[in-house]
Amino acid sequence: xxxxxxxxxxxxxxxxxxxxxxxxxxxxxxxxxxxxxxxxxxxxxxxxxxxxxxxxxxxxxxxxxxxxxxxxxxxxxxxxxxxxxxxxxxxxxxxxxxxxxxxxxxxxxxxxxxx
Amino acid sequence: xxxxxxxxxxxxxxxxxxxxxxxxxxxxxxxxxxxxxxxxxxxxxxxxxxxxxxxxxxxxxxxxxxxxxxxxxxxxxxxxxxxxxxxxxxxxxxxxxxxxxxxxxxxxx
Numbered sequence: 001x002x003x004x005x006x007x008x009x010x011x012x013x014x015x016x017x018x019x020x021x022x023x024x025x026x027x028x029x030x031x032x033x034x035x036x037x038x039x040x041x042x043x044x045x046x047x048x049x050x051x052x053x054x055x056x057x058x059x060x061x062x063x064x065x066x067x068x069x070x071x072x073x074x075x076x077x078x079x080x081x082x083x084x085x086x087x088x089x090x091x092x093x094x095x096x097x098x099x100x101x102x103x104x105x106x107x108x109x110x111x112x113x114x115x
Numbered sequence: 116x117x118x119x120x121x122x123x124x125x126x127x128x129x130x131x132x133x134x135x136x137x138x139x140x141x142x143x144x145x146x147x148x149x150x151x152x153x154x155x156x157x158x159x160x161x162x163x164x165x166x167x168x169x170x171x172x173x174x175x176x177x178x179x180x181x182x183x184x185x186x187x188x189x190x191x192x193x194x195x196x197x198x199x200x201x202x203x204x205x206x207x208x209x210x211x212x213x214x215x216x217x218x219x220x221x222x223x224x
Contacts (some may be wrong), residue, residue, distance in 0.1 A: 005223075035213065037213070044203065044216075045160065045203055045215040046215070047214065047215065050138050051218070093159075099207065101165065101166060102162075102165050102171070103150055103162055103205075106159070
């Protein structure tokens with residue numbers, strides 16, 4: 001069974017940093033691209049970043065470019081999102097998703113940016 | 116960037132009725148990478164349809180997807196009480212990022 005479990009969310013002050021993790025199991029992690037998607041309270045879904053299976057290709061939404069860094073460790077079946085210079089508008093539930101023909105999503109981790 | 120526009124924004128129907136939700140893309144989307152999700156309050160999005168017309172594991176057959184190119188449709192043949200939720204379409208074939216529609220809220224009339 002495919003499982004994606006996010007962790008690392010929490011309350012952080014504006015300008016602060018946070019690192020999200022996603023532990024993957026039930027599939028060949030190293031063969032799949034991975035993504036982060038977020039959803040602000042009461043809002044729709046927003047793609048944040050994607051990384052190819054070997055980390056050769058990385059993409060970011062304009063809203064996070066230069067502040068967020070996506071990475072992965074295929075030996076640990078893990079995906080990461082380093083978030084720096086956080087703003088109030090980054091407050092959201094962050095989901096880890098698997099790429100490929102059939103998407104899979106985790107349950108999300110809440111990030112709250114507030115003073 | 117591919118923009119997905121969903122209509123209507125809100126759909127008010129009664130249990131037992133048929134629901135038809137639309138997703139229109141600003142440019143052609145590969146059918147292989149068009150998905151539909153259901154989201155209930157406080158829950159993560161649930162994959163319903165992938166590849167434009169394939170039902171995900173465990174999804175009842177009252178849910179069906181169709182379409183190609185720039186026009187896609189999610190149909191719920193006979194609404195049940197648990198189907199009232201928000202629905203999103205998503206394209207995930209662009210190498211430069213996913214995009215989502217803004218959502219259709221399906222509410223009880």
